[in-house]
Amino acid sequence: MDERFSGFGAFILYTITAGMMIFILAPLLLVMAASVSDTYFVTFPPQGFTLKWYAKVLQDRDFLEAMRLSILLALGTTVGSLLFGVPAAFALVRGNFFGLAAIKGFLLSPLIFPALVTGLALLQILTKLGSQDARVNLLIGHIVVTSPYVIRTVVTSLQLVDENLEDAARTLGASRLLTFWRVTLPQIASGVAAGGLFAFMVSFDNYPVTMWLANSEYSPVPLVLMRQLVNVFDPSVPAMSTIIILMAMVGVLLLEKLVGLRRALAA
């Protein structure tokens, strides 16, 4: 319906939009270009072509350790936030009790609370409890910040479920559990998968909570990368960054396939 815009107004709209697209992509493309630059310092314009920085990164023990930790942490966080979040979403959509709106607000409140403060508050309490294992602390912190995402996506997909199908199954003698497993779950599967994928990505990229709870022994990828930014000036930093960008792109495409990007992020 491009005929809606015409004349000078259209020109301004399209110019700003195109400009913003360049603004969004430029730093990411530059990082990717710098990662194959055959120079010992990151410079512009990048020169030559080499994959040696990737070879260097893939032999960097700190980075590989961090990658392993981040992936395991993100997997644990995904499982944890699904276990807590899916039943909670169920209660929010199907429940009919006084204070439901307030409880929903409470469950989603970590979304508006500054994550930096969530992490700091958690550090204080975990220190008090004497919880020393950074892996456990990180897992707890990440579940706190990711579970609202799971609740939100699952609530959205549960609202679309046709309850008559469940009634039919129950009338035909299926138990509640069987009804959930065979009738409800298939209908919300894409929402649950999107919520889980979200939890994984938010956990993998999280900095503001992670910075408080990690230690020198257990540092996830974003922290290691932040340290490298300050200390290393060769193109291995862009190479690490490119690996992270490519992983994110895979996540985005999966999300788009599962539920459609707009729906996954809106609401």
Added chain:
Amino acid sequence: MTTSDDAVAVLGVETPPVARQGSRWRLALPVGLLAVPMLAFLTYFFFYPAIRLLFSSILTQNSLGIIGRPFTLAHYARLIDVELYARVLWTTLRISAITSVLATVLAYPVALVMVKSRPIVTRSITLIVIAPLIVSVVVRGYGWQLVLQNGPKGMLNWILMTLHIVNEPLSILYTETAVVIGSLHVFFPMMVLPLASALGKIDPNLEDAARTLGAPWWKVFLRVTLPLSMPGFVAGFTLVFSLTAGSFVIPAILGGASAVMLGNLIEQQIFVVYDWPFGAAIAVVLVGLVLAVNGVSMWLLEGRRLRRAD
């Protein structure tokens, strides 16, 4: 926010099953209980720690680092009285405000084009706007560090100098401007998405009607489109402002010493100075700021003080 003790108590008093029709009422009792594990988890690891942090911001830390009584508001007074800290507060407010305003102005055209174009254009714009959202903030900050690099080898300076727009390289990196640019990049999607969703709900007939009645495009925009998209604008502005105010990574990478924000000050007080009560007080101020902005926005949205498109 309710206290979740309330919440748990509330769960016991289910509404009578008569309220539901059909066979569904049998689910009514246990279904609310499914939220209990999540409530308990968040109460213990989110709500309670937050209250404790609030509490420790009014306690005193002695020379041994032990935190206890007497109660005091000295830490809050320090944030306002000491010029160095007050400046951080103002920097945070200024950067958040400028970023949100810029995001609004620039997101409007993008959201409009996104909503009203052919599907292929809509899809491409959506993908480009959203994709970076999932890329780590550290990586995006680093990208901007490369773009804005001071000296002739930075991308922006290289382009500007090659095109002879400037003769001397600009020094943007490690200034507030760099932090605003980085924050705009990181939080731009948070403005575009709510705006696009609000614009998408506007009945195209309304705009057509205005046009048919002879209004020029700018008048249609100012009198019909803009007022009806206010809910999206309020939601987006709130998100961008709150997220920018609470950021740490972008000011750390792009701001250096000249654009320290509240988040960086908190980190410094806890990890470098070990002053927990003062760190907690700054955190409480940050939370207060964010909650205030969210409160105003909720008041605007839920009180139906804005005309809605739907």
